[in-house]
Amino acid sequence: MPDVVNGKLLAKARPLCFSGFAVLHSGVTRTPLYAAEHLTRARIEAARQLERADSFHEEARLPPDERADLSDYARSGYDRGHMAPAGDMPDPAAMADSFTLANIVPQNPDDNRNLWEAVESAVRGLALRSGEVHVITGPLFEGDDLRSLKGRVLVPTRIYKAVYDVKRAQAGAYLAENAPGWAWRVVSIAELNALAGLDLFPSLPASVKQTAMALPEPRRDGGRGQAAGTDRESRRSDRMGPLEAALNRALGRFVRDLLEGRLFR
Amino acid sequence: MTRPEPGDAPALKPFADESEVRRIGDLTIENRTDQVSLYGSLDLTRDQSGLRHARALKRIVEAIVHALETQTDLPEAIAAPEPPERTKNPFT
Numbered sequence: 001m002p003d004v005v006n007g008k009l010l011a012k013a014r015p016l017c018f019s020g021f022a023v024l025h026s027g028v029t030r031t032p033l034y035a036a037e038h039l040t041r042a043r044i045e046a047a048r049q050l051e052r053a054d055s056f057h058e059e060a061r062l063p064p065d066e067r068a069d070l071s072d073y074a075r076s077g078y079d080r081g082h083m084a085p086a087g088d089m090p091d092p093a094a095m096a097d098s099f100t101l102a103n104i105v106p107q108n109p110d111d112n113r114n115l116w117e118a119v120e121s122a123v124r125g126l127a128l129r130s131g132e133v134h135v136i137t138g139p140l141f142e143g144d145d146l147r148s149l150k151g152r153v154l155v156p157t158r159i160y161k162a163v164y165d166v167k168r169a170q171a172g173a174y175l176a177e178n179a180p181g182w183a184w185r186v187v188s189i190a191e192l193n194a195l196a197g198l199d200l201f202p203s204l205p206a207s208v209k210q211t212a213m214a215l216p217e218p219r220r221d222g223g224r225g226q227a228a229g230t231d232r233e234s235r236r237s238d239r240m241g242p243l244e245a246a247l248n249r250a251l252g253r254f255v256r257d258l259l260e261g262r263l264f265r
Numbered sequence: 266m267t268r269p270e271p272g273d274a275p276a277l278k279p280f281a282d283e284s285e286v287r288r289i290g291d292l293t294i295e296n297r298t299d300q301v302s303l304y305g306s307l308d309l310t311r312d313q314s315g316l317r318h319a320r321a322l323k324r325i326v327e328a329i330v331h332a333l334e335t336q337t338d339l340p341e342a343i344a345a346p347e348p349p350e351r352t353k354n355p356f357t
Contacts, residue, residue, distance in 0.1 A: 008356045028355050052288035070283040075299050077346025086288075100284065113304040141356055147349035155349060197356065 002034055006197025007034055011097025012066055015104055016059070020094030021084035025059070025104055029154040031105045034198065035083035036140035039127035046090035047124075055079055059102035068101040071147045082108025105139045106155045109142060110180035111175040118218030119161055119174050119184065126216055132166040136200050160192055162200050163215060170213035171201060175250075182220075188212040198212060222223040233251070267316075277325055281333040287325065289318050294325055299343045301329055 001022070004010050012027030022034040028248040059067050073080055083103050089095040098101075107116070127133045139156030142149035155178065173192045176184040189209040193199055201209070277285045277296055285296040292307035307322070309315045333339060 006356060011355070052286065054288075055282075055288045055339040056286065057284060074297065075284050075344070075347050076349070078300075081293075111301075144354055144357060146352050146354050148352040149349060150347075151350040151352060154352060154355075160339055193284070 001036060001121040003199040003202045004033075004197070005193070005199050009197055010253045013067075014062065016061060018084075018094070018097040018100065018103070020089050020097065021103070023083070025062060025066075025102045027063065028140070030066065030101075030152055031139055031143065031154060032083050032103055033138050033199075034196075035103055037084050037088055037135045038138075039088060039124070039129050039133050039135055041131050042172065043152065044088070044124050044127050047088055052086060052095055054086070056099045056101065056104070056194070057123050057175055059100045062102060063146075068104070068149075068153045070101070072153045072187075073106065076106065076149045077109075078106035078149065079112040080104045081112045081115045081116065083139075084135075085137075087120055088091045088124065088135075089134065100228035105178075106149055106153055106215060107159070108178050108180055109257070111176065111178060114220070115182050115184060115218060117158065119176065122216040122218045123161060123163060123174075126163065130165050134164040134166065134201070134238055136162045138196065140197075142195070149199070158195075160196065162189060162192055163213070163214060164189075164201050164204065164208075168213065170211070171204060172209050172215050174199075174215060174218070184218060186212050186215050253257070276328060279329045281326075287321075289321050292322070301325075 001015075002024075004013070004024070009026065014025050014027070015031065016023050016025055019256055021035050021037045023035045025031070054072060058069055060067075068151055073156070082106060086095060086098045089098050095121055095126075123135055127135075132171050138159040138160055140160060141154055142157040146157070148215060149155065154242055158175060160173050160175050162171065164171040171189045172186050173189060174190065174237070175187050188211060189204070190199055190206070191212075193209070276296065278285055279296060279301050280298055281296070283297055287294040290307040291305040292296075292303060293305045307318060308338040309319045309322075
């Protein structure tokens, strides 16, 4: 779980555990400050099977004056944007939980339905190929003045999705405007921490936080036709000769063992 | 795991609430009081699952058409969204 560095974020902050994800909820913004998930290949394969018939709902465990209501979002022009995505949820209970407003921020509809959907899909693809990733998604509230729904629910300026790939022992984060368009970039965890006022993945060594891993590109077709293993990186390994590929795998294992030994001893 | 079919889900009442969501394939249908949003994509395949999905979609679209046809004083266009308020950033 991330540590909170900016003390102002702690006002009315409450951790909430759900089936399949956990959030730190702010009664100041009436949104999550982050949502954390552990994605495995098995979980993503289970998630692909689910059709959904669900309902957005107010979070009953939060004090009424600290939580967003459905009426806050009504006629706002904003989508109810999931932080831990419905598409990551492996079973009906987790799927139903993901529609709590404690997991939702006001999100630009074009961003929610296009770029951000593609980012979520790209991370699921990474979890399928790599096997295990930790993902933390959240809003950034930047600048002196913010927009708010009915003066109650603060509208994020940007949205991030930070990823730690357990096997590669590498991390990085997608960062996108909460606005129409396809503007996104990858930043290091260190850079994101400074923006968010959090210490995401506090147990990672500084060197991992400072180097942004190469995250898969969000695709406009939502990854359709993108079978597992056709990302840029595996194409690169396809071009390697067998000896080069074997050496590369051995080196990867060595670095991984080294880092994991350091991390978890 | 039993796989819930969208055709078995309770009917969505268009424009009646801000909460109900249905998913057919990768198509998401979200109920709002001023609109029903459909986004994502859906392949209606020429097989049994395509037929189930097509029927589920038809049921929802028919409910939307019925709700709009039977509403008295249906406006030419819905009101523009309420502009957001300005709030001082509590974290800076």
